[in-house]
Amino acid sequence: MAAGKKRTALVTGATDGVGRVVAKNLGKQGWRVLVHGRDRGRGEALVREIEQAGGTANFLAADLSSLAEVGQLAEAVKKTTDHLELLINNAGIGTTGNAPGRQISKDGHELRFAVNYLAGFQLTSLLMPMLKASKPSRIVNVSSAGQEAINFDDVMLTKHYSGSTAYRQSKLAQILFTVDLADQLKGSGVIANALHPSTYMNTTMVRQSGVTPMSTVETGAEAILQLAVSPKLEGKSGLYFNVMNEARADAQAYDAKARKQLRELSLKLTRL
Numbered sequence: 001m002a003a004g005k006k007r008t009a010l011v012t013g014a015t016d017g018v019g020r021v022v023a024k025n026l027g028k029q030g031w032r033v034l035v036h037g038r039d040r041g042r043g044e045a046l047v048r049e050i051e052q053a054g055g056t057a058n059f060l061a062a063d064l065s066s067l068a069e070v071g072q073l074a075e076a077v078k079k080t081t082d083h084l085e086l087l088i089n090n091a092g093i094g095t096t097g098n099a100p101g102r103q104i105s106k107d108g109h110e111l112r113f114a115v116n117y118l119a120g121f122q123l124t125s126l127l128m129p130m131l132k133a134s135k136p137s138r139i140v141n142v143s144s145a146g147q148e149a150i151n152f153d154d155v156m157l158t159k160h161y162s163g164s165t166a167y168r169q170s171k172l173a174q175i176l177f178t179v180d181l182a183d184q185l186k187g188s189g190v191i192a193n194a195l196h197p198s199t200y201m202n203t204t205m206v207r208q209s210g211v212t213p214m215s216t217v218e219t220g221a222e223a224i225l226q227l228a229v230s231p232k233l234e235g236k237s238g239l240y241f242n243v244m245n246e247a248r249a250d251a252q253a254y255d256a257k258a259r260k261q262l263r264e265l266s267l268k269l270t271r272l
Ligand SMILES: NC(=O)c1ccc[n+]([C@@H]2O[C@H](COP(=O)([O-])OP(=O)(O)OC[C@H]3O[C@@H](n4cnc5c(N)ncnc54)[C@H](OP(=O)(O)O)[C@@H]3O)[C@@H](O)[C@H]2O)c1
Pocket: 012, 013, 014, 015, 016, 017, 018, 019, 037, 038, 039, 062, 063, 064, 065, 089, 090, 091, 092, 093, 115, 142, 143, 144, 145, 196, 197, 198, 199, 200, 201, 202, 203, 204, 205, 206
């Protein structure tokens, strides 16, 4: 990176919840922040807020329930910057969302699998050349302690759907992907880690599920920022953190066969 250029971070789902706090904080720390969201009004308001605090930011719109829009987001990132040191895959839908029952993405995939996991898989893959060229760089996958093994016979949950299963398998898929990434990225200067940011933060997805919030977005943001910027994480990859501490994820994350199955399915679904 040329001297004087700001390090650049893309934060998905930065228009609400913990992503919004992370984006503002990175702006204050001197990063150029690419604020991703689907709502232009709220995205541009956040850009102004970051700028008013002395930071630099740009808004990039995309609905992550569409593979085409994820592709367009990657293209927009490449048009906006020629280097990317940090990618935070944070956007997500909770167990309940704003509609009951099984929902599908624009491409016909189960919606939580599509938005919470597959979009991040596709976006990361499309931005990988830039992340590698910008080394040392980092990928943070915002997962959850809510994890359920993926049933490869019914990944799209056509037979036994529940919002909780859909959410939990999509969150575990992110961790399988993280462990896989760490293997693929050995020696590349790019590290990838995943985390449970905090339990029942006071955010839209938690309020929608009817649960009484138990923690703050500031707690979750601190945990995400540790993986994103702390020198303690230098050279560490493929790890799962429960808030601030390294922890063990569901056993399926450490099953190489399951990771291969998920990787092959994801490549097929995203046509990468
Ligand atoms: N809250 C918790 O206690 C908790 C616990 C564990 C893990 N997490 C994880 O933390 C992350 C952030 O969640 P949060 O609690 O901050 O929730 P939130 O306030 O509901 O924010 C979710 C973000 O994702 C975006 N998003 C949702 N669907 C999208 C789509 N189709 N396309 C593009 N963006 C989309 C939302 O956009 P809009 O602004 O347009 O709605 C919003 O910016 C999630 O990955 C979640 O699973 C949260």
